[in-house]
Amino acid sequence: MTTGRLFWGGLVFFGVGSAWAVLAASYPIGTASKMGPGYFPLVLAVLLAVIGLIAITQAALTPSDAPVQMRPFWPCVVVSAAVVAFGLLLDTAGLVPAVLGLVVISGGQRLRSRPLELLIIATILATGATLLFIRGLQLPLAVFQFGEQ
Amino acid sequence: MSMELLQHLSLGIQVALTPENFLFCLLGATLGTVVGVLPGLGPTTTIAMLLPLTFKIPATSALIMLSGIYYGAHHAGSTTSIMLNMPGEPTSIVICLDGYPMARQGRAGVALCIAALVSFFAGCVCTVAIALFSPPLARVALLFGPPEYTTMILMALVTIVVLSSTSLVLTLGTAVLGLLLGTVGTDLNTGIIRFSFGSNGLVDGVSFVSLAVGVFAFAEVMAHIAAETHRPAERPKISSLIPTRQDLARSWGAALRGTAIGGVLGLMPGTGPLISSFASYVVEKQIAKDPTRFGNGAVEGVAGPEAANNAAALTHFIPMLTLGIPAGSAMALMLGALIIQGITPGPQVMTEHPDLFWGLVVSMWLGNTMLLVLNLPLVGVWVRLLAIPYRLLYPGILMFCCIGVYSLNNSTFDVFLATGFGVLGFGLKKLGCAPAPLLLGLILGPLLEENFRRALLLSRGELTVFIQHPISLGFLIVTALLPFVFLFTSRQALARRSHQAG
Numbered sequence: 221m222t223t224g225r226l227f228w229g230g231l232v233f234f235g236v237g238s239a240w241a242v243l244a245a246s247y248p249i250g251t252a253s254k255m256g257p258g259y260f261p262l263v264l265a266v267l268l269a270v271i272g273l274i275a276i277t278q279a280a281l282t283p284s285d286a287p288v289q290m291r292p293f294w295p296c297v298v299v300s301a302a303v304v305a306f307g308l309l310l311d312t313a314g315l316v317p318a319v320l321g322l323v324v325i326s327g328g329q330r331l332r333s334r335p336l337e338l339l340i341i342a343t344i345l346a347t348g349a350t351l352l353f354i355r356g357l358q359l360p361l362a363v364f365q366f367g368e369q
Numbered sequence: 370m371s372m373e374l375l376q377h378l379s380l381g382i383q384v385a386l387t388p389e390n391f392l393f394c395l396l397g398a399t400l401g402t403v404v405g406v407l408p409g410l411g412p413t414t415t416i417a418m419l420l421p422l423t424f425k426i427p428a429t430s431a432l433i434m435l436s437g438i439y440y441g442a443h444h445a446g447s448t449t450s451i452m453l454n455m456p457g458e459p460t461s462i463v464i465c466l467d468g469y470p471m472a473r474q475g476r477a478g479v480a481l482c483i484a485a486l487v488s489f490f491a492g493c494v495c496t497v498a499i500a501l502f503s504p505p506l507a508r509v510a511l512l513f514g515p516p517e518y519t520t521m522i523l524m525a526l527v528t529i530v531v532l533s534s535t536s537l538v539l540t541l542g543t544a545v546l547g548l549l550l551g552t553v554g555t556d557l558n559t560g561i562i563r564f565s566f567g568s569n570g571l572v573d574g575v576s577f578v579s580l581a582v583g584v585f586a587f588a589e590v591m592a593h594i595a596a597e598t599h600r601p602a603e604r605p606k607i608s609s610l611i612p613t614r615q616d617l618a619r620s621w622g623a624a625l626r627g628t629a630i631g632g633v634l635g636l637m638p639g640t641g642p643l644i645s646s647f648a649s650y651v652v653e654k655q656i657a658k659d660p661t662r663f664g665n666g667a668v669e670g671v672a673g674p675e676a677a678n679n680a681a682a683l684t685h686f687i688p689m690l691t692l693g694i695p696a697g698s699a700m701a702l703m704l705g706a707l708i709i710q711g712i713t714p715g716p717q718v719m720t721e722h723p724d725l726f727w728g729l730v731v732s733m734w735l736g737n738t739m740l741l742v743l744n745l746p747l748v749g750v751w752v753r754l755l756a757i758p759y760r761l762l763y764p765g766i767l768m769f770c771c772i773g774v775y776s777l778n779n780s781t782f783d784v785f786l787a788t789g790f791g792v793l794g795f796g797l798k799k800l801g802c803a804p805a806p807l808l809l810g811l812i813l814g815p816l817l818e819e820n821f822r823r824a825l826l827l828s829r830g831e832l833t834v835f836i837q838h839p840i841s842l843g844f845l846i847v848t849a850l851l852p853f854v855f856l857f858t859s860r861q862a863l864a865r866r867s868h869q870a871g
Contacts (some may be wrong), residue, residue: 225536225539225799225800225801226536226538226539228800229536229539229542229800229802230542231540232796233539233542233545233546236549237545240564241548243564244563244564247561248559248561251830252830252831253825253826253828253829253830254826254830255558255822255825256559256827257556257558257559257561257563258563259822260401260552260821260822261549261552261563261564261829264545264548264549264552265549267545268542268545268546268549271538271541271545272542273540274538275536275538275539275542276372278538282553286801288800289799289810290799292595294595295590295591295592295594295595295795296591296791296795298594299587299591299594299767299791300788300791302586302767303587303767303770303771303784303787303791304769304784304785304788306767306768306784307771307775307781307784307785308772308781309789310694310771310775310784311781315586315772318771319768322764322767322768322771323764323768326590326594326763326764326767327760327764330760335712337761338464341761341764341765345765345768349768349772352774353776357422357425357776357780359714359727359772359776360779367733369793
């Protein structure tokens with residue numbers, strides 16, 4: 221038994237499928253000729269769980285399940301954090317702070333080695349975004365704002 | 370050529386030649402060229418990134434520009450394969466095999482010229498093919514009822530799973546997960562809101578733009594920032610662009626065969642352009658009198674796959690335009706764009722929106738001509754774009770994505786949702802799963818559910834309805850046979866054979 225891609229993928233699919241099936245069952249199911257809102261999702265969720273089980277079985281039968289290489293994991297954290305910060309700042313502080321936050325966090329690993337470069341990118345993007353999206357495309361965004369509106 | 374077709378084409382010319390549409394076509398083709406040259410920024414990512422912004426312009430112009438990005442990228446991907454042995458797009462991997470050796474022999478200019486010419490040739494042929502074959506196909510599709518649509522969607526999904534998978538079972542799971550995500554939101558038959566967890570952002574369903582930006586753009590950035598790619602500093606000189614008589618004699622047969630292979634394979638859902646360039650390479654190598662020339666700068670090894678690649682990129686549009694079934698992730702995004710613009714995709718698009726369909730067809734021909742003019746004289750500029758390090762590009766990519774996702778519904782919820790999908794895409798990559806089935810599942814899910822429900826309503830719950838209708842039965846048989854057929858033509862099998870043959 222190896223715990224590689226098939227095993228972990230199968231486990232995730234089985235988990236998601238089972239949970240979704242339970243959720244789907246809480247909606248009216250109906251019959252095949254007159255399906256309720258829960259029918260189709262229930263069928264799919266059960267199918268996903270079965271696919272998960274098949275993958276786990278395959279993993280158990282094959283001697284060489286390709287290992288899951290999660291490292292390096294930091295890009296996932298850095299990009300997610302940068303985008304979430306953008307979303308939060310956009311609602312509370314405006315477009316320019318949001319772009320600055322996005323650039324600084326996503327380039328965080330270079331904050332020491334190339335601070336000037338980051339500053340230049342942030343300035344160009346913040347200016348460009350203001351001109352293109354607010355002046356040009358007239359998106360309903362504030363350049364700067366204080367607090368949620 | 371019938372009178373009707375001429376009328377349609379003249380309508381198309383009128384639409385495509387309006388100043389705005391001409392400019393959007395040029396913009397799309399230029400953007401596509403840039404994207405095609407830059408590794409780490411593909412057409413799907415770019416379309417996902419710019420899609421929300423196109424909702425401010427009319428549907429026809431939007432589609433013309435997005436299409437330009439798509440075929441422009443396929444056109445230009447070969448440039449860096451030839452000059453630097455680095456495919457700008459995954460679909461241009463095959464061009465490296467003989468294009469780069471040609472460049473090292475001082476024949477980079479010839480390889481680029483042949484690539485541009487055969488691309489243009491394939492572009493012209495396939496634009497005509499779209500114009501000729503789409504109307505009859507749409508007429509057939511108008512006869513399809515719910516059972517046919519159900520099994521056709523099933524066939525499309527299984528095809529894309531089989532074609533894009535390293536692991537059949539995991540990719541199938543990805544597609545089913547996509548279908549499940551498609552069930553989120555208001556159930557159209559009963560008005561009941563499903564799986565929204567009380568969030569207003571999910572009442573209208575999972576935004577496909579959030580999903581596409583997450584699993585394509587964000588996951589792509591995550592994969593690239595860890596590995597700062599090393600780029601070769603020197604590049605081959607371009608001495609002469611003019612192919613010799615022998616080059617032309619060898620190329621035109623390959624271009625014809627490549628166009629035919631690509632034109633047919635492009636119709637199938639899945640990674641049509643990539644598979645067809647591999648297939649064309651294998652064919653050229655097997656029919657060559659002296660196969661040992663391949664891998665050492667055989668001009669057919671550039672001409673065939675490049676024609677196939679571009680032919681497939683264009684015929685890839687046919688199922689989306691005539692049936693409303695996207696053949697790949699970029700097509701799924703364009704289909705989504707149509708839906709948001711208020712156009713119901715399907716065979717009726719051609720009759721209800723002839724200006725859109727025929728304008729697009731003519732713009733494709735126009736765009737291919739622009740690309741011929743853009744690519745060759747400016748090749749030095751495109752290659753120099755490669756000197757831009759990725760670390761300068763990705764903050765801009767992220768910013769465009771974020772603002773794009775936000776602007777669709779003016780909601781930061783969609784931005785957070787996209788973050789979640791970015792993490793999911795990161796995980797899928799680690800499992801070796803392609804993200805395309807997830808997106809196709811999400812887009813086709815509601816359509817599948819609607820037709821499945823209607824089919825069983827009409828048959829009073831009898832599942833046999835799907836085998837009683839002959840066309841539907843045919844689709845089911847093909848679906849069942851697909852895994853066997855593609856054991857031989859899968860990406861891995863083709864890669865193996867193109868290596869073995871040399």
